Structure formats: structure tokens, C-alpha cells
Amino acid sequence: xxxxxxxxxxxxxxxxxxxxxxxxxxxxxxxxxxxxxxxxxxxxxxxxxxxxxxxxxxxxxxxxxxxxxxxxxxxxxxxxxxxxxxxxxxxxxxxxxx
Amino acid sequence: xxxxxxxxxxxxxxxxxxxxxxxxxxxxxxxxxxxxxxxxxxxxxxxxxxxxxxxxxxxxxxxxxxxxxxxxxxxxxxxxxxxxxxxxxxxxxxxxxxxxxxxxxxxxxxxxxxxxxxxxxxxxxxxxxxxxxxxxxxxxxxxxxxxxxxxxxxxxxxxxxxxxxxxxxxxxxxxxxxxxxxxxxxxxxxxxxxxxxxxxxxxxxxxxxxxxxxxxxxxxxxxxxxxxxxxxxxxxxxxxxxxxxxxxxxxxxxxxxxxxxxxxxxxxxxxxxxxxxxxxxxxxxxxxxxxxxxxxxxxxxxxxxxxxx
Numbered sequence: 001x002x003x004x005x006x007x008x009x010x011x012x013x014x015x016x017x018x019x020x021x022x023x024x025x026x027x028x029x030x031x032x033x034x035x036x037x038x039x040x041x042x043x044x045x046x047x048x049x050x051x052x053x054x055x056x057x058x059x060x061x062x063x064x065x066x067x068x069x070x071x072x073x074x075x076x077x078x079x080x081x082x083x084x085x086x087x088x089x090x091x092x093x094x095x096x097x098x
Numbered sequence: 099x100x101x102x103x104x105x106x107x108x109x110x111x112x113x114x115x116x117x118x119x120x121x122x123x124x125x126x127x128x129x130x131x132x133x134x135x136x137x138x139x140x141x142x143x144x145x146x147x148x149x150x151x152x153x154x155x156x157x158x159x160x161x162x163x164x165x166x167x168x169x170x171x172x173x174x175x176x177x178x179x180x181x182x183x184x185x186x187x188x189x190x191x192x193x194x195x196x197x198x199x200x201x202x203x204x205x206x207x208x209x210x211x212x213x214x215x216x217x218x219x220x221x222x223x224x225x226x227x228x229x230x231x232x233x234x235x236x237x238x239x240x241x242x243x244x245x246x247x248x249x250x251x252x253x254x255x256x257x258x259x260x261x262x263x264x265x266x267x268x269x270x271x272x273x274x275x276x277x278x279x280x281x282x283x284x285x286x287x288x289x290x291x292x293x294x295x296x297x298x299x300x301x302x303x304x305x306x307x308x309x310x311x312x313x314x315x316x317x318x319x320x321x322x323x324x325x326x327x328x329x330x331x332x333x334x335x336x337x338x339x340x341x342x343x344x345x346x347x348x349x350x351x352x353x354x355x356x357x358x359x360x361x362x363x364x365x366x367x368x369x370x371x372x373x374x375x376x377x378x379x380x381x382x383x384x385x386x387x388x389x390x391x392x393x394x395x396x397x398x399x400x401x402x403x404x405x406x407x
Contacts, residue, residue: 057291057292057335057337059334059335062334062335064331072198072199076198076199077198079196079198080195080196080197080198
């Protein structure tokens with residue numbers, strides 16, 4: 001049986017930039033263990049004779065011809081943007097902060 | 099009038115006994131009188147619905163050939179993009195957003211002249227099973243306002259049960275159409291994945307999400323399914339094959355020789371006597387129709403947890 005320790009959860013929370021209390025870290029590490037147990041159960045059921053599926057449909061490389069079709073105008077595409085500049089979405093700077 | 103089935107409403111529209119405008123107004127009136135208690139709707143598009151209805155009546159008056167559900171009103175789950183209409187997914191994050199385009203489901207509804215009354219409440223981003231987790235407050239079960247209408251599509255199921263709409267759209271990742279239907283005594287189907295386009299459906303879990311029909315009868319659900327289903331080049335997982343003829347199947351009602359899977363665990367602990375009876379009665383009814391019942395074991399609860407994690 002695999003499990004995730006409190007410290008593992010703290011590391012994941014740090015990566016995700018989510019602040020968590022000590023109680024939350026302990027509670028989540030317990031919940032992760034339940035989920036990992038569920039994974040283990042699925043592995044028991046899916047024997048060697050069951051082919052791995054990544055998708056419910058037997059689809060492969062769905063292509064279409066590269067033709068121009070009507071699309072949104074820049075004004076329409078940006079109609080919900082909180083801020084815009086030169087027909088682009090303007091977002092807060094996240095790199096190169098001082 | 100609002101208590102008829104969608105098929106009956108459609109027949110009256112064809113016969114000229116009622117106009118889409120009157121039918122739409124009757125449902126808007128019903129919403130105005132009961133939705134303060136039920137809270138099925140997040141947004142009611144009174145003006146848009148009436149304009150659409152009037153346009154359909156005009157087409158019919160000119161003798162244009164219309165689709166089977168033309169003029170019948172519908173409630174749309176707030177997870178589907180509709181051009182110019184607020185689309186929030188039950189979240190404050192999307193508050194004020196008006197999509198600049200129609201989802202394929204909405205485009206198909208419009209093409210079939212189905213009148214869209216407004217957007218229905220849901221658990222935030224469809225993550226929930228009770229419609230208590232909407233940022234805009236819970237929806238209540240019309241049968242008993244102290245109870246939940248199921249979820250995440252509790253707004254759509256409650257709108258049907260409260261006769262605020264004869265048809266509704268739901269989306270189902272791990273039960274969000276089927277469970278609210280069960281909890282409100284209505285009909286809801288999760289179509290085969292790829293049967294209905296996901297274009298313009300705000301994703302929860304892309305390889306499981308599927309939009310589908312909600313109604314008060316099986317025939318109404320089948321009619322709605324044939325209106326919204328079909329191949330869509332904008333969704334690469336859309337099935338490129340003819341839509342199964344579910345309306346003909348619903349009208350024929352022939353279930354002889356079918357095999358029905360029954361989840362063994364439903365006989366297990368934790369179910370109230372009334373719930374057990376509701377399961378047992380239809381099973382004995384189906385057996386009388388010479389169906390084969392296959393019992394199988396189920397890992398849904400665990401696997402669902404896995405798949406959405």
C-alpha cells in the first residue's frame with residue numbers, strides 16, 4: 001500500500017502555491033492514501049488480458065483540412081478581457097519581477 | 099398547459115392550438131411565481147426568449163417546415179456558452195462574462211427552434227452532487243423545498259420538476275444529469291461519450307464530460323437528444339456516425355431481449371427501505387418483460403474519485 005506523508009503534501013502545496021494549515025496537511029495526506037488505495041484496486045481488476053485504454057473512443061489522429069473559416073473578430077474575442085493592449089489580452093507580469 | 103409533455107406542446111403548436119409566444123410566456127410566468135422558492139435559474143432571458151418565440155411563430159405562419167420541437171421552451175445549464183448571455187458555471191470567477199460565441203449544443207437548439215428561457219443553477223464548475231455548492235446559493239427540490247434537487251445539474255432537474263420548463267440541458271461527468279433526474283423524479287440521460295459535442299461546454303474532466311437531454315418523459319428526452327446530438331468538427335472526440343434513432347425506440351418501447359446491468363452493491367447496506375423498493379419494483383417489472391438482468395460488481399465510487407482527481 002502506498003501513501004503520501006504530511007511532508008509530501010506540504011511540498012505539493014508549496015508547488016501549487018496553496019497555503020495550508022497543519023490540520024489540512026494531515027487530513028489531505030489521509031485522503032490521498034484513500035485515493036492511492038483506489039488506484040491499487042483498479043490495478044487488481046485490470047488483469048493482463050485487459051488492454052490499456054487512454055480514451056473511451058477508438059480515435060486516432062483526428063485531422064481536418066487546413067481551410068479558413070469564419071471566426072471571431074479581435075473585438076469579439078477580447079470582449080470579456082479585463083484589460084487589453086494592441087488587440088491582445090493584457091495580463092499581470094509574472095516573470096522578471098523586481 | 100405547462101404541465102403537458104414537450105411532445106404534447108409540440109403537437110399543439112403544429113395544430114395551431116397555441117403559439118410559441120404564449121407557451122414561452124406561460125413558462126416565464128411560472129418561473130416568476132415559483133423560482134424565488136426553487137431557485138432553479140441564475141439568469142432568465144425574458145426578452146431573448148420572447149423574441150425567439152415570436153420569430154418561430156412567424157416562420158410557422160409562413161408555412162416553413164420546422165423541426166419536431168420547434169417553439170418548445172428549454173432551460174440551459176449554466177455550464178454551456180450562449181452568445182451574449184451570462185455564463186457563470188455557478189462561480190463568481192466568471193461573474194459578468196458574456197460569451198462571444200454559441201456552444202454547439204446552443205447552436206443546435208437554435209437551429210431546431212427550441213426556445214432558450216435562461217440559465218440554470220449548478221454546483222460550482224459542476225463539482226458537486228447537491229447544487230448546494232453554487233456561489234449564488236442552493237437550488238431546492240420542488241417536491242420538498244427542504245431537500246436537495248441533486249447535482250451538479252440541480253437547477254435543470256428542479257426546473258423540470260417545478261414545471262418551469264418542459265426540457266432542459268444537463269452535463270454529466272460522474273452523474274450530474276442522472277442523479278438529479280433520480281432525485282427529482284424526472285428523466286435524464288448521459289449519452290455515449292462523443293454523441294453530443296463538447297464545444298462550448300466549460301470543462302470539468304474533458305474525457306468524461308458529456309452534455310445530454312433532461313425532460314419529464316423518455317420520449318421528450320429522446321426528441322431533445324436527436325436535436326442536440328451529431329458530429330461536430332469543432333470537437334475532435336465527437337463521433338462521426340449517424341445519431342441513433344432514439345425517438346423511434348422511445349415510441350416503440352420494445353425492450354424484449356435486452357440485457358440490463360444491475361449493480362450488485364445497490365442491494366448492500368446504507369439504503370433506506372423506500373429507495374430499495376424504488377429499485378426493486380422496476381426490476382421485477384423489467385423481468386416480466388422477459389429481459390435478462392445481469393448482476394455485476396461495480397467500482398464506480400472509487401474509480402470516479404480517481405478519474406476526477
